[in-house]
Amino acid sequence: MLNEKHAHINLEEEIEKINACVHCGYCLPACPTYLSTGNEGNSPRGRLYLIKDLIRDGKEELEDTAKNYLDNCLGCMACETACPSGVEYTDLLEFARHDREQSKYHKGFWGFIRRQAFKYILPNRLLLNMARISLRVMNFIYKLLPFLPRLVKIQPKLEFEYKKIETDSFYPSLENLDGIDNPEHTVILNLGCVMDTIYNQVHLDTIKVLNAIGYHVYVPSSKCCGALASHSGEHALGEKQKQDFLKKQKTTIDGIPVNKVVFNSAGCGAFIKESEDLDPELELYDIAELLDINNWKAPLPLANFKKKIEVADSRLMSFFGEIDASDEMSVDITYHPACHLSHAQGIRGVYEEILKLMQRVNLKTLYEAEVCCGSAGFYNLIKPDLADDIGKRKAENIQNTEAKFVVTANPGCMSQIEAHLPDDYEVVHPMTLLAAVLT
Numbered sequence: 001m002l003n004e005k006h007a008h009i010n011l012e013e014e015i016e017k018i019n020a021c022v023h024c025g026y027c028l029p030a031c032p033t034y035l036s037t038g039n040e041g042n043s044p045r046g047r048l049y050l051i052k053d054l055i056r057d058g059k060e061e062l063e064d065t066a067k068n069y070l071d072n073c074l075g076c077m078a079c080e081t082a083c084p085s086g087v088e089y090t091d092l093l094e095f096a097r098h099d100r101e102q103s104k105y106h107k108g109f110w111g112f113i114r115r116q117a118f119k120y121i122l123p124n125r126l127l128l129n130m131a132r133i134s135l136r137v138m139n140f141i142y143k144l145l146p147f148l149p150r151l152v153k154i155q156p157k158l159e160f161e162y163k164k165i166e167t168d169s170f171y172p173s174l175e176n177l178d179g180i181d182n183p184e185h186t187v188i189l190n191l192g193c194v195m196d197t198i199y200n201q202v203h204l205d206t207i208k209v210l211n212a213i214g215y216h217v218y219v220p221s222s223k224c225c226g227a228l229a230s231h232s233g234e235h236a237l238g239e240k241q242k243q244d245f246l247k248k249q250k251t252t253i254d255g256i257p258v259n260k261v262v263f264n265s266a267g268c269g270a271f272i273k274e275s276e277d278l279d280p281e282l283e284l285y286d287i288a289e290l291l292d293i294n295n296w297k298a299p300l301p302l303a304n305f306k307k308k309i310e311v312a313d314s315r316l317m318s319f320f321g322e323i324d325a326s327d328e329m330s331v332d333i334t335y336h337p338a339c340h341l342s343h344a345q346g347i348r349g350v351y352e353e354i355l356k357l358m359q360r361v362n363l364k365t366l367y368e369a370e371v372c373c374g375s376a377g378f379y380n381l382i383k384p385d386l387a388d389d390i391g392k393r394k395a396e397n398i399q400n401t402e403a404k405f406v407v408t409a410n411p412g413c414m415s416q417i418e419a420h421l422p423d424d425y426e427v428v429h430p431m432t433l434l435a436a437v438l439t
């Protein structure tokens with residue numbers, strides 16, 4: 001059972017980690033697979049028992065059912081957040097899934113197709129754009145023929161126009177031209193793969209927001225960061241893509257020192273931040289963290305930000321379309337925290353605070369907000385039925401808030417939530433909302 005990759009692992013230590021579990025069950029209501037199936041095998045606690053069996057009994061291989069329970073885990077890390085005993089569930093799961101690279105998802109025709117997609121499509125902007133056009137066509141077909149299989153239904157609405165963003169280029173802030181040679185005021189924004197393909201407008205909005213708060217933005221010609229391949233068990237390929245990605249992160253651009261790298265996809269930021277071989281001069285931030293760190297005081301004071309929202313009120317209203325700028329109506333918005341933002345990076349409360357600051361916005365509390373939406377990289381392709389059940393549960397909770405406007409900060413969540421909500425709902429990245437009020 002334990003291959004060479006794990007030969008160096010101290011099994012006693014792994015057992016100790018499992019024994020930290022006191023079986024309290026606090027993790028159960030946080031776990032999307034348990035909530036959807038009601039099956040203890042699909043819960044964090046149940047999976048810990050299985051991992052213990054794997055180690056203690058020296059089994060060659062787990063039974064198919066047990067393996068399936070482990071494979072059903074989204075890796076959302078909500079259980080780690082919920083666990084009062086600090087069980088290192090993610091480490092244990094990684095350890096137990098060591099044979100996953102040989103599992104059925106990595107074999108056969110679909111395994112081959114997946115590998116080629118990771119290897120050749122994700123790092124290639126031209127092929128990604130062709131994939132984007134195909135998605136549009138598939139989406140159009142689905143609208144005409146809604147009874148088609150679920151594979152088509154996972155596509156997002158794709159209403160944003162694709163606008164090419166020049167790479168190896170600077171986008172200077174007009175708010176802060178004096179600081180052009182100040183590394184504190186310059187950030188690197190990577191376009192990545194999924195965000196740039198299906199939600200490319202979010203990048204433009206992020207640049208607008210960063211410029212508006214006084215940052216100059218540099219966009220390198222980097223490709224996929226490797227998170228999708230790695231999270232799907234293609235570790236070697238993911239690692240190679242990560243190394244290629246990191247090579248594109250510079251510390252000097254045209255003689256100007258730069259040390260801040262900013263991410264607007266929670267999944268990419270979480271993945272790169274956990275790298276062990278980072279250039280120590282680089283500072284990595286999710287965009288939410290950058291907003292929070294500055295607390296809107298520097299370079300742009302919070303007071304100015306509030307004032308801008310007031311000035312931009314009619315823009316905010318026009319952003320919401322049907323609401324007349326002259327009336328006193330408010331907009332109900334709900335917020336879904338992406339797991340890679342809240343559980344993996346521990347970034348919580350920033351967007352909720354910003355939404356509360358906005359005039360005429362009612363932030364509606366989302367039940368089970370911290371529970372994963374079922375996206376988790378390519379999980380909805382690997383486990384379509386379970387992903388669909390989890391997505392439907394999230395959509396139901398959103399509908400119960402009566403807010404028809406959903407804000408979330410990860411392209412996977414945006415796509416999964418959109419796919420499970422009726423057409424009259426809007427799902428946007430917080431940068432899109434902020435760009436609308438800041439510019």
Ligand code: SF4
Nearest residue numbers: 021022024025027083
């Ligand atoms: S919350 Fe932690 S200690 Fe409690 S059952 Fe879950 S993993 Fe075990």
Ligand code: SF4
Nearest residue numbers: 031073074076077079
């Ligand atoms: S990582 Fe997510 S899906 Fe997996 S056991 Fe924990 S809460 Fe459940």
